[in-house]
Amino acid sequence: MASFIIKPANLRCVVRTSRLFSEHRTRKILCSGRSYATEGDNRVPKIYTKTGDKGFSSTFTGERRPKEDHIFQALGNTDELSSAIGLAREFCLDKGHTFTYQLDKIQCILQDVGSNIATPRSSARESHIKKTEFTAQPITDLETWIDSFTKELPPLTNFILPSGGKSSAALHLARTVCRRAERSVAPVVRSGEADPDVAKFLNRLSDYLFTVARYAAMKEGSMEKIYKRPD
Helix, strand or coil: CCCEEEECCCCEEEECCCCCCEECCCCCCCCEECCCCCCCCCCCCCCCCCCCCCCEEECCCCCEEECCCHHHHHHHHHHHHHHHHHHHHHHHHHCCCCCHHHHHHHHHHHHHHHHHHCCCCCCCCHHHHHHHCCCCHHHHHHHHHHHHHHHHCCCCCCCEECCCCHHHHHHHHHHHHHHHHHHHHHHHHHCCCCCHHHHHHHHHHHHHHHHHHHHHHHHHCCCCEECCCCC
């Protein structure tokens, strides 16, 4: 599970996976790196801090919680989802699919999803909320991509099993991880600790992954496996 450790002295937010929170903005730059380090502080943080050795970790607000807390469950599932999409992306790149830039963008947005989840509103100051706010624009982008792919796909008349080549199967796997991430984020949102648009984004993302998996299979000329009741 990704562990978010806060250094209040210089406001550096470190992720165990050595990634910094990124900030999604609809600009030319796909992923704009966000650093909470004080200006002029170029020290490289160590990957290990030992602050989680006793089973507790920190939110972006500086609150210490047990690692099994629902906040960290949601963060871990979201991190796993990004990894699953990254693996699927590699298969898609091998096949020359033109939609991989969308997967790149989605992985960056998932960093912003994590930032928002890691900032529980019950302990957040206005400055925290401003840095980690999540907007509805990524949801609109997903819907646009889904509609575009759907226009090219044959009508869905049967249950589709995860199949259709490595790209498609990996995207289906990412879809199932997305559903789990959504289930773990739902109670966080219901409790008012995260923005509602975070849950909406994950819900729409699973629809996108299902659609793009079918699209990948179609473009590769791979047969999708249709559900048939066993004899």
